[in-house]
Amino acid sequence: MTTLLEVSGVSKTFDGFKAINNLSFQIGERELRAVIGPNGAGKTTFMDIVTGKTRPDEGRIVYGDKGASLLKMSESRIAQAGIGRKFQRPTVFEDQTVFDNLMMALKNKRGPIAALLYRLDQRDREKVAALAESIGLRASLPRPAGELSHGQKQWLEIGMLLAQEPKLLLVDEPAAGMTPAEREHTTDLLKEAAKTRAVVVVEHDMEFVRRLDCKVTVLHEGSVLAEGSLDHVTKNQDVIDVYLGR
Amino acid sequence: MTDIPLSNKRPRFFLAANPSVLVFLALLGLFTLGVTLLSEGAGTGALSTSFVKTLGKTLCLCLVAIAMDLVWGYCGILSLGHFAFFGIGGYAIGMWLMYARTELIVMESLTSATLPPTSQEVSDAIASQIFGVVGASELPSIWVFAHSLPLQLLAVIIVPGLLALVFGWLAFRSRVTGVYLSILTQAMTLALSLYLFQNDSGLRGNNGLSGLQNLPGLDDMPQSIISVWFFWASALALALGYLLANWVISGKFGNVIRGIRDDEARVRFLGYSVEGYKLFIFTLTAVIAGIAGALYYPQAGIINPAEIAPIASIYLAVWVAIGGRGRLYGAVIGAAFVSLVSSWFTGGQAPDVNLGFYTIKWVDWWTVLLGLSFVLVTLFAPKGIGGLFDLLFHRHLIDRHGADLGPDQGSKREEETGQ
Ligand SMILES: Nc1ncnc2c1ncn2[C@@H]1O[C@H](COP(=O)(O)OP(=O)(O)OP(=O)(O)O)[C@@H](O)[C@H]1O
Ligand SMILES: [Mg+2]
Numbered sequence: 001m002t003t004l005l006e007v008s009g010v011s012k013t014f015d016g017f018k019a020i021n022n023l024s025f026q027i028g029e030r031e032l033r034a035v036i037g038p039n040g041a042g043k044t045t046f047m048d049i050v051t052g053k054t055r056p057d058e059g060r061i062v063y064g065d066k067g068a069s070l071l072k073m074s075e076s077r078i079a080q081a082g083i084g085r086k087f088q089r090p091t092v093f094e095d096q097t098v099f100d101n102l103m104m105a106l107k108n109k110r111g112p113i114a115a116l117l118y119r120l121d122q123r124d125r126e127k128v129a130a131l132a133e134s135i136g137l138r139a140s141l142p143r144p145a146g147e148l149s150h151g152q153k154q155w156l157e158i159g160m161l162l163a164q165e166p167k168l169l170l171v172d173e174p175a176a177g178m179t180p181a182e183r184e185h186t187t188d189l190l191k192e193a194a195k196t197r198a199v200v201v202v203e204h205d206m207e208f209v210r211r212l213d214c215k216v217t218v219l220h221e222g223s224v225l226a227e228g229s230l231d232h233v234t235k236n237q238d239v240i241d242v243y244l245g246r
Numbered sequence: 247m248t249d250i251p252l253s254n255k256r257p258r259f260f261l262a263a264n265p266s267v268l269v270f271l272a273l274l275g276l277f278t279l280g281v282t283l284l285s286e287g288a289g290t291g292a293l294s295t296s297f298v299k300t301l302g303k304t305l306c307l308c309l310v311a312i313a314m315d316l317v318w319g320y321c322g323i324l325s326l327g328h329f330a331f332f333g334i335g336g337y338a339i340g341m342w343l344m345y346a347r348t349e350l351i352v353m354e355s356l357t358s359a360t361l362p363p364t365s366q367e368v369s370d371a372i373a374s375q376i377f378g379v380v381g382a383s384e385l386p387s388i389w390v391f392a393h394s395l396p397l398q399l400l401a402v403i404i405v406p407g408l409l410a411l412v413f414g415w416l417a418f419r420s421r422v423t424g425v426y427l428s429i430l431t432q433a434m435t436l437a438l439s440l441y442l443f444q445n446d447s448g449l450r451g452n453n454g455l456s457g458l459q460n461l462p463g464l465d466d467m468p469q470s471i472i473s474v475w476f477f478w479a480s481a482l483a484l485a486l487g488y489l490l491a492n493w494v495i496s497g498k499f500g501n502v503i504r505g506i507r508d509d510e511a512r513v514r515f516l517g518y519s520v521e522g523y524k525l526f527i528f529t530l531t532a533v534i535a536g537i538a539g540a541l542y543y544p545q546a547g548i549i550n551p552a553e554i555a556p557i558a559s560i561y562l563a564v565w566v567a568i569g570g571r572g573r574l575y576g577a578v579i580g581a582a583f584v585s586l587v588s589s590w591f592t593g594g595q596a597p598d599v600n601l602g603f604y605t606i607k608w609v610d611w612w613t614v615l616l617g618l619s620f621v622l623v624t625l626f627a628p629k630g631i632g633g634l635f636d637l638l639f640h641r642h643l644i645d646r647h648g649a650d651l652g653p654d655q656g657s658k659r660e661e662e663t664g665q
Contacts, residue, residue: 094508
């Protein structure tokens with residue numbers, strides 16, 4: 001399996017506090033990976049670093065078959081290169097309709113001139129409809145996103161992520177605020193997505209992780225504590241001590 | 247609710263898809279016709295020439311308010327410098343008006359001499375005519391194009407555009423946002439006006455440029471007619487500006503800049519270059535402001551550095567806020583309403599209020615009243631005058647339990663929403 005993203009030796013200190021400590025991480029082109037770890041382990045910071053929101057103090061991040069370094073790229077360039085991200089708190093454009101939220105996320109040219117001249121064609125219209133269908137928001141397309149429930153916003157953000165057609169999806173706690181049925185649906189969506197791309201999921205809920213049925217990386221104090229199947233890592237004594245035992 | 251975006255195809259033509267634009271254009275057309283029919287120059291004379299000029303100037307202010315609404319109401323950049331661009335547009339056209347008219351006068355006086363004047367003599371004579379007041383007798387180098395109307399018209403667009411481009415590039419690239427950006431734009435405005443106040447700025451210091459109401463070569467044409475021309479030109483510019491602004495915000499570009507207003511980090515992670523969009527809208531609106539200024543000052547007759555003072559740009563933001571930001575017609579209503587009421591109060595027409603122990607003179611107290619209205623609108627009616635239309639069409643708020651629509655400073659507040 002070819003590697004899509006390779007993070008090596010990355011560290012980041014916030015005001016003397018080492019949030020990420022010599023972290024190394026790899027993921028293949030079509031792979032589903034769960035990242036777990038206690039609060040403050042650095043899971044969100046890890047995603048911030050990969051997406052360019054936070055610049056690491058040291059380390060290398062290499063992405064794609066050309067081996068481009070992400071460290072010198074801006075957030076928007078990184079997103080254009082095919083890295084999509086879902087935030088821990090759902091962030092959608094609340095003043096705009098569900099339709100417009102999805103339409104903006106659709107993979108198209110991103111420049112100002114291209115946006116000015118953009119014409120919504122039948123193809124994009126159908127894409128939006130299909131996405132809305134898959135996230136259960138077909139009937140809500142004309143509603144402002146600000147009116148949606150917490151769970152629906154999570155869905156919408158997942159939909160926007162898929163609309164970008166990214167090569168790598170970073171998903172931070174997607175199931176927070178969802179009903180058990182919705183959670184199940186989310187696992188299905190993520191597993192489906194991972195058939196054609198790489199997906200990294202941060203989640204606290206062990207049931208959710210078990211259903212993802214994939215390799216698990218355990219983070220603790222900014223570095224990898226254990227890696228392997230869920231059964232393997234849950235038997236690891238260190239993991240039990242810092243995470244599961246509490 | 248039905249799935250509007252999919253079943254109802256948007257009409258092909260822009261105007262058919264935006265009926266409110268048609269309503270606006272129709273009202274503007276009727277207004278223009280009405281003013282023309284009542285003007286001294288082309289109609290019954292019920293409206294004085296100076297009032298026609300006031301109305302024409304008001305239309306220009308509406309145009310610059312549209313620019314302000316685009317940049318602030320839609321993109322969340324609270325620029326407190328757009329009146330500087332307006333002033334630059336005025337100076338650019340003023341230079342030609344003054345030069346060309348002085349040239350005609352000089353030529354006339356020199357033809358009485360026995361020998362035909364050399365071009366150097368002509369140029370010197372013009373220079374001493376224009377710059378005598380600041381004790382200079384040479385034409386400053388920024389006047390090299392002043393003889394040419396097309397070149398100065400080009401300057402109306404290029405100078406504000408270029409300044410906005412450079413300023414915006416520096417500011418947006420280093421991710422200056424919110425209050426800091428507003429302060430930066432104020433600093434730019436202040437620097438520009440202080441520079442222009444100097445006598446050696448090449449633009450006649452605090453005298454500014456004057457006599458701009460006289461069009462070169464049209465001395466026989468009465469002001470009553472010229473005022474109607476400028477009124478028409480202003481109405482046309484406003485109509486085109488309104489159309490352009492509507493086109494800009496109605497497509498995907500509009501979605502993206504509204505996204506930037508409410509949550510710019512999220513827009514970045516969708517792959518849009520936020521800086522590029524901000525720069526685009528900042529520069530575009532600076533150009534619109536420049537054009538509005540170029541139409542305004544020939545009607546005002548005079549431009550001086552005080553016009554560019556930082557407070558003018560703040561007023562601009564107040565107009566848009568009072569009219570209701572994030573809706574173009576709101577900006578137009580706000581600018582027209584506040585500037586007309588303001589000229590009524592400050593023009594001495596408003597009757598003084600005698601309280602017995604103190605007489606309120608509106609000329610002095612108008613700013614206080616305006617400031618108070620601004621505070622009241624911000625606190626109690628954030629949708630401004632435009633909010634009345636929501637009442638009329640029964641548009642209700644998005645209920646967000648008091649939360650803004652995004653994390654950014656410029657983002658819409660709950661009270662500003664409507665659907
Ligand atoms: N911008 C920042 N400035 C200072 N400290 C920060 C910053 N971002 C994160 N941290 C700190 O870094 C540590 C790791 O935070 P992070 O959000 O990555 O944890 P997490 O694993 O996502 O936790 P959770 O499960 O609670 O979401 C925390 O202690 C946090 O306080
Ligand atoms: Mg987190």
